[in-house]
Amino acid sequence: MFELPSLPYDYDALGKYISKDIMYLHHDKHHQAYVDKLNTALDAVPNLNGRGLDDLLKNLSELPAQYKTAIRNNGGGHYNHSLFWQWMTPGGGGQPTGEIATQINDKYGNFQGFVDEFTTKALGVFGSGWVWLQPDMEIISTANQDTPIMQGLEAPLLGLDVWEHAYYLDYKNKRDDYIKAWWNVVNWDFVASRLG
Ligand code: MN3
Numbered sequence: 001m002f003e004l005p006s007l008p009y010d011y012d013a014l015g016k017y018i019s020k021d022i023m024y025l026h027h028d029k030h031h032q033a034y035v036d037k038l039n040t041a042l043d044a045v046p047n048l049n050g051r052g053l054d055d056l057l058k059n060l061s062e063l064p065a066q067y068k069t070a071i072r073n074n075g076g077g078h079y080n081h082s083l084f085w086q087w088m089t090p091g092g093g094g095q096p097t098g099e100i101a102t103q104i105n106d107k108y109g110n111f112q113g114f115v116d117e118f119t120t121k122a123l124g125v126f127g128s129g130w131v132w133l134q135p136d137m138e139i140i141s142t143a144n145q146d147t148p149i150m151q152g153l154e155a156p157l158l159g160l161d162v163w164e165h166a167y168y169l170d171y172k173n174k175r176d177d178y179i180k181a182w183w184n185v186v187n188w189d190f191v192a193s194r195l196g
Contacts, residue, residue, distance in 0.1 A: 002042075002053065004028075004035045005082050013090040017181040022169045027085065030165055034077030034145070041070035053079055056152050076145035080130060084161050089187035096188040100157070100195050107137040115183060118160070122179050128163040132156040132191075135195065158191045 007027050042048050045067055046161035048056070048089045056063070056075055063071055095101065095111045110112035114133075121139050122131040127141045142148065148156050160182060167178035 004032050014185050017185050018172050034074045038074035038166040041067045073145050076147045086190050088185040092187045093184035100192045123163050131160045133158040157194045
């Protein structure tokens with residue numbers, strides 16, 4: 001059985017950038033629903049008992065057709081959101097330092113070049129999805145709750161949820177304002193820790 005991880009900070013910790021109401025709804029309702037529906041789907045397939053989340057998501061094609069979509073959507077939702085809470089932190093933002101900064105600057109010229117490219121990609125996601133910084137410094141997007149490891153890619157260093165449920169209460173339809181605010185809470189220490 002998969003479980004909802006606790007938020008690593010209080011619901012109101014991200015202050016003016018992402019409200020307590022959004023954090024509560026997003027974590028306690030949306031993420032909880034992914035966990036519950038994932039568990040329901042897995043309950044129906046006894047031979048998947050004990051399989052780890054990464055293992056399931058990397059091998060979707062082997063899953064029974066009847067449950068594949070539920071495991072893809074809800075397993076992806078659980079995977080993505082479990083990381084997303086950690087990619088934010090009160091007092092975050094600013095610029096990364098060390099190896100991650102070097103690699104970003106090598107690829108995008110400077111930090112602003114990276115922010116611009118990532119933001120453009122995030123604004124370009126049609127409907128619901130995510131934007132990712134991959135360990136090879138490529139920026140990619142996925143639809144719905146798809147996640148890079150489903151596509152045979154490495155686990156992302158950083159990801160941004162651009163589903164409307166992530167910002168609508170605070171920013172209505174203004175995804176660009178949400179993205180601009182989000183840069184102020186990015187947890188670069190956690191991003192750097194994933195570079196390995
Ligand atoms: Mn979400």
